[in-house]
Amino acid sequence: MFLTKTPSLPAFDPVLVHDPIMLRSAVLDDFEAWRNLREDSREHLTRWEEKWAPHQISQASFKRRLKNYDRDRRRGGGLSLLAFRRSDKTLVGGLTLTNIRYGASRxxxxxxxxxxxxxxxxxxxxxxxxxLDHAFDNIDLNRIVAACQPENVASQRLLSKCGFSQEGIARSYLKINGQWHDHHIFSKLSSDPKIKI
Structure with a gap:
């Protein structure tokens, strides 16, 4: 694939704000809040993602995550951000934009x-x-894809509310907790109308 120049590094080290949330890259000082939130949310999260072993939420594992995130960020291939409540800076979750492609795909x-x-x-x-705003306006992507299991109604509602369109079902898309799961595939294009939220 023909690769055009990736966006400048500031596009991959953003602080994004959209009430009631602020997003930024993780730092080592976030480890305790991240570990506690992931552990407190284990039952909720492992319905939709792979179960994790204790070593996967250790500080050493978190450091490896930061190193991998930084590598992806520096090469323009991915962006991983933590989400904080603006009012009191409490960690509430995280987002990733991965498998970023340039050239004809964007x-x-x-x-x-x-x-x-x-x-x-x-x-x-x-x-x-x-x-989404950052990906379209600052990284200059044309298409963002998201996937969720058919049983994850809350995630489907979120994507619809944010202007995604369902394209179909990807069979056996991800192996979660030892079993292959179908996923609904959603997309949003830069040319789609912006949703006022």
């Missing part, structure tokens, strides 16, 4: 998670909206 894959006690508070909507 696309990326959106992922997100919100801690169990912060669901249905508007935080995911604010976070996804901020990431």
């Amino acid at each position: 696309s990326g894959l959106l992922g997100y998670w919100i801690g169990a006690k912060f669901t249905r508070c508007g935080y995911a909507t604010g976070a996804v909206t901020a990431m």
Whole structure:
């Protein structure tokens, strides 16, 4: 694939704000809040993602995550941000924009998670909206894709609210907790109308 020049590094080290949320890159000082939120939300999150072993939420593992995030950020291939409630800087979740492609594709894959006690508070909507605006306006992507399991009605509602369109079903898309799961595939294009949220 023909690769055009990636966006400048500031596009991959943003602080994004969309009330009631602020998004920024993780730093080592975020470890304790991240670990506690992930652990408190284990039952909620592992319905939709792979179960994790204790070592996967250790400080050493978190440091490796930061190193991998930084590598992706520096090469323009991915953006991983934590989501904080603006009013008191409480960590509520996180977002990723990965598999970023340039050239003819100009696309990326959106992922997100919100801690169990912060669901249905508007935080995911604010976070996804901020990431979409940044991806289209500052990284100059044309297409963002997201996937969720058919049983994850809350995620489907979130994506619809943020202006995504469902394109179809990807069979056996992800292996979660030892089993392959179908996923609904959603997309949003830069040319789609902006949603006022």
